[in-house]
Amino acid sequence: MATMRIFLLLCIVIGWCKPAHAGIIVKTEETIAEGLILVSAEFGLFEQGADGTVTIEPVDTIPLIEGKAYGWRLRFRTVREGVALREELELPVAPKAWSGPVGDGGFKVSPDGRTGITEIDAELNKGELMNAWKVAAGDPAGNYVLRLSIAGKLVRTFKFKIVPPK
Numbered sequence: 001m002a003t004m005r006i007f008l009l010l011c012i013v014i015g016w017c018k019p020a021h022a023g024i025i026v027k028t029e030e031t032i033a034e035g036l037i038l039v040s041a042e043f044g045l046f047e048q049g050a051d052g053t054v055t056i057e058p059v060d061t062i063p064l065i066e067g068k069a070y071g072w073r074l075r076f077r078t079v080r081e082g083v084a085l086r087e088e089l090e091l092p093v094a095p096k097a098w099s100g101p102v103g104d105g106g107f108k109v110s111p112d113g114r115t116g117i118t119e120i121d122a123e124l125n126k127g128e129l130m131n132a133w134k135v136a137a138g139d140p141a142g143n144y145v146l147r148l149s150i151a152g153k154l155v156r157t158f159k160f161k162i163v164p165p166k
Contacts, residue, residue, distance in 0.1 A: 029077070032150055037077040039127070043146070043158040045070050046132045054130065062162045064141050071132030072146065072158060078127055085122040086149040087131060090115045092142030099136070135162065 030038045044058040046069035054073070062070045094113030106119040122129055141162055148156040 032076075032153070032155060035078055036080055036083070036150075038074060038155070039077055040075045041072065041156050042074075043070075043072045043160070054132075060160045062135065062160060063165045064135060064139065064162050065165055066135055066137055068135045069132045070135075070160075071130065072148065072156070073128060073130040074148070074156070076124065076127045076129075078124065080124055082121055082123045083129075083150050084152070085118075085120055085129065086147075086152075087118045088115055088145075088147040088149075089133065090145040090147070091140055092144065093140045095136075095140060096138030097136075 032038055042056045042058065043060075044056045045062065047055050047057065048069075049055070056071075056073055059070075062068060091114050098109050098113075098116050108117050109115065110117065139162065141164055144160050144162060146158045146160070147154060148158075
């Protein structure tokens, strides 16, 4: 695919349908559903330490460098063990190829080839849900939109750019 997908940790719950510019860490408490409260939402560049710890550098511009990882993390206060997640990654133009999530995710591509859609029952891991994509050969530069829905409700939209390195 254009961007390779990596499911890192699945732990979920998201917030209202408010758009968020990528790179911003939203710290708030929003009730998504009964017993599901979004505490924070992050988007940016992913770095994984030797110990497996993932950090996210909040940015709204991703360099078009093959293998560069970017994505989101949601933190919740909840007793739920999982939620229905829909993630849509919309590219400016259809990429040369798509590859779906690692593992058994419900992944499909829109008829125009511009949007990769994943629908899964996501497990919450200590109140977190996280996903990353990697820039792949053939990914287009331009404006991207990533939409996250929980239980059929759009809860976050991240807008960002992927640009050639300077």
